[in-house]
Amino acid sequence: MAPAEKKVIISIQQVSKSYQQGKVKVNAVNDLSLDIEEGEFTALCGPSGSGKTTLLNMIGGLDLPTEGVIKLELQELAQLSRMALSHLRRDRIGFVFQAYNLIPVMTAYENAEFVLALQGMPKAQRRERVMSILKQVGLQGLESRRPDEMSGGQQQRVAIARAIVTHPAVVLADEPTANVDSENAEALLDLMEELNQREGITFIFSTHDPRVMKRARRLVYLRDGQLDPAA
Amino acid sequence: MNIVLLAPRNLLRSWHRSLVTTLAMGFAGVIMIVFASLMDGMLQASERNATMMNTGELQLHAKTYLDDPDLYAVMHDEKALLEKLSTVGVSASPRLFAFALAAAGSSSAGVQLRGITPSREAQVTEIHKHLMLGLWLDEVDTEGVVLGRKLARSLNIKVGEEVILLGQASDGSMANEIFRVRGILKAVADDIDRAGFFMLSSSFRKLMVVNEGVHEIAMKRLNQSDTLETKQQQVQDIAGPYEVKDWRSLMPVIARILELADAQTIFMLLITYVAVGMVILNAMLMSVFERIREFGIMKALGVNPWQIVQLVFAEAILQAVVASLFALAMGAWLALLLQERGIDFSHMVSATSFAGIALEPVWYAQVSFRSLALPIVFLFFMTLLAVIYPAIKAALIKPVDAIHHF
Numbered sequence: 001m002a003p004a005e006k007k008v009i010i011s012i013q014q015v016s017k018s019y020q021q022g023k024v025k026v027n028a029v030n031d032l033s034l035d036i037e038e039g040e041f042t043a044l045c046g047p048s049g050s051g052k053t054t055l056l057n058m059i060g061g062l063d064l065p066t067e068g069v070i071k072l073e074l075q076e077l078a079q080l081s082r083m084a085l086s087h088l089r090r091d092r093i094g095f096v097f098q099a100y101n102l103i104p105v106m107t108a109y110e111n112a113e114f115v116l117a118l119q120g121m122p123k124a125q126r127r128e129r130v131m132s133i134l135k136q137v138g139l140q141g142l143e144s145r146r147p148d149e150m151s152g153g154q155q156q157r158v159a160i161a162r163a164i165v166t167h168p169a170v171v172l173a174d175e176p177t178a179n180v181d182s183e184n185a186e187a188l189l190d191l192m193e194e195l196n197q198r199e200g201i202t203f204i205f206s207t208h209d210p211r212v213m214k215r216a217r218r219l220v221y222l223r224d225g226q227l228d229p230a231a
Numbered sequence: 232m233n234i235v236l237l238a239p240r241n242l243l244r245s246w247h248r249s250l251v252t253t254l255a256m257g258f259a260g261v262i263m264i265v266f267a268s269l270m271d272g273m274l275q276a277s278e279r280n281a282t283m284m285n286t287g288e289l290q291l292h293a294k295t296y297l298d299d300p301d302l303y304a305v306m307h308d309e310k311a312l313l314e315k316l317s318t319v320g321v322s323a324s325p326r327l328f329a330f331a332l333a334a335a336g337s338s339s340a341g342v343q344l345r346g347i348t349p350s351r352e353a354q355v356t357e358i359h360k361h362l363m364l365g366l367w368l369d370e371v372d373t374e375g376v377v378l379g380r381k382l383a384r385s386l387n388i389k390v391g392e393e394v395i396l397l398g399q400a401s402d403g404s405m406a407n408e409i410f411r412v413r414g415i416l417k418a419v420a421d422d423i424d425r426a427g428f429f430m431l432s433s434s435f436r437k438l439m440v441v442n443e444g445v446h447e448i449a450m451k452r453l454n455q456s457d458t459l460e461t462k463q464q465q466v467q468d469i470a471g472p473y474e475v476k477d478w479r480s481l482m483p484v485i486a487r488i489l490e491l492a493d494a495q496t497i498f499m500l501l502i503t504y505v506a507v508g509m510v511i512l513n514a515m516l517m518s519v520f521e522r523i524r525e526f527g528i529m530k531a532l533g534v535n536p537w538q539i540v541q542l543v544f545a546e547a548i549l550q551a552v553v554a555s556l557f558a559l560a561m562g563a564w565l566a567l568l569l570q571e572r573g574i575d576f577s578h579m580v581s582a583t584s585f586a587g588i589a590l591e592p593v594w595y596a597q598v599s600f601r602s603l604a605l606p607i608v609f610l611f612f613m614t615l616l617a618v619i620y621p622a623i624k625a626a627l628i629k630p631v632d633a634i635h636h637f
Contacts, residue, residue, distance in 0.1 A: 062531055062631040083535055090533020097634065101528045105240035117233055118533050162532070 010036035015068030028054040030225035043205045043216035051225035052206035094163025096173035100155040102147040109143035112161040153184030170202040238545035252514040259507040260558020263606035268566035270496040272597035283357045287449030305444025319465040322354035325445035331398030335386040342428040346435025365390035365414030375413035379427035400440040504613040515621040527633020536626035543622035551614040569596035
């Protein structure tokens with residue numbers, strides 16, 4: 001029996017992004033085309049300034065391309081209103097940031113629950129979902145701790161819990177292991193790999209960490225804002 | 232987004248700044264409640280003093296009298312009129328007026344004779360308490376008169392001395408009589424100070440041969456909670472052809488001065504709260520700039536700009552609520568204290584009058600719903616106004632810029 005054909009979840013067509021930095025125009029991404037299929041565990045690799053984070057931001061609807069088209073689940077992001085883009089990020093995308101970026105006045109539980117509350121999910125259902133996710137990421141018992149009462153690794157687990165709790169179409173992780181020690185980095189990668197395999201969530205990393213690259217099932221190399229065919 | 236949960240936590244996170252901002256708002260509220268109460272007290276006292284010295288709250292005249300104060304322009308059958316007036320809840324004092332020449336020693340001056348009934352006048356005005364020297368009129372002392380202070384000085388006359396009156400009576404005969412000065416008034420109003428010659432109405436009638444009718448009936452509401460407009464209408468309904476006017480129409484300049492003072496209160500409130508608004512604006516801007524990254528994260532996670540606006544407003548409103556409670560508690564306590572004890576300026580100034588208003592040396596506050604509510608309404612208004620810019624600033628933050636903001 002032929003394997004089921006996976007659908008393209010993210011389509012990037014001839015995308016360019018340029019910034020004006022003072023009097024200098026910087027081309028962060030330059031005529032780049034790429035498709036990401038459902039369930040991929042992909043790493044965008046490359047040196048600093050290669051355009052990884054810019055590309056990730058555009059995929060997440062945080063930034064819009066200067067030229068070209070980015071589609072997420074067939075929706076062209078540049079065509080969406082500010083409100084529709086907010087809803088898309090809330091419902092279909094999970095973010096994991098390099099610096100964790102948890103909301104400091106909220107506990108681990110409240111941070112993980114945050115997006116579900118934005119979606120308007122009933123409280124009882126939210127509680128069930130959040131407790132289950134926190135258990136999955138190994139934070140059972142730490143629900144009431146605030147970010148400043150947790151280690152970097154624990155904070156990043158909360159960030160992962162917050163990213164996956166809504167069952168998003170894709171999780172975008174920007175250098176997720178950059179601020180954690182080796183042991184925690186491996187544990188986080190184990191966790192994300194497990195979630196990818198068990199839940200089928202698409203993960204896209206931007207990284208230059210060899211440990212992440214080793215785990216990724218697809219590596220996309222970037223150099224000067226373009227795909228690097230030589231890598 | 233649970234704003235009720237987030238707003239207080241965000242405020243407590245920078246509790247030093249929140250406390251300073253809230254206290255600044257609260258103290259401004261206290262100052263404004265006390266100021267508004269003192270201004271209300273001053274306005275009420277001024278209004279009371281303006282009417283109680285001479286004018287009364289309402290006056291009744293024959294239609295042409297105010298334009299042409301003729302000795303013959305009287306309101307007839309005053310007894311029946313006074314009886315009717317007593318049924319609509321006003322105290323009434325009938326008055327008679329005429330012009331004459333007064334002489335004492337080698338001095339003489341033109342005077343306005345004012346014939347009154349002391350017992351009735353005391354129910355409408357408090358001029359009997361406003362003596363500089365001597366005593367007020369007495370029903371049994373038919374020769375006794377009370378003079379304005381400048382008139383007494385012009386005539387160079389003292390209490391107990393004789394004064395001769397010369398005029399033309401209503402029947403065309405010569406009005407000529409000797410009276411004795413019982414008392415000299417403090418400053419009241421310029422016309423009374425220069426020409427006021429108070430005497431019993433019985434003496435006036437005899438001197439000027441005015442057997443019946445009165446020129447003026449001054450009135451005061453028995454129940455001060457009745458509106459002046461209602462009372463004026465009730466009096467007009469029973470006054471037939473005569474004309475009733477309130478003190479504002481009779482003393483338009485003073486009425487305008489008091490209206491202006493009222494407007495000044497609002498203006499002062501506004502100025503103070505603009506200053507407070509700047510404090511709030513500064514604090515909220517600092518709070519927003521400190522959390523640019525956090526707002527960016529929230530927006531990246533799907534919080535929409537309107538929810539960010541709501542959060543920033545909720546934080547400001549929470550501070551305004553705490554500040555208002557503090558302001559109400561402290562402000563009301565202070566204002567009530569000043570309502571009871573007043574601020575005594577008697578060691579600096581003595582009682583005087585200005586433009587027909589007696590000015591008392593003790594300044595009392597008047598606590599009312601208005602004096603408590605107006606500053607609080609202003610506080611909320613300025614808070615909401617001051618927070619618009621920081622809220623919009625936070626709402627329009629681009630997540631991609633904010634996330635990388637340190």
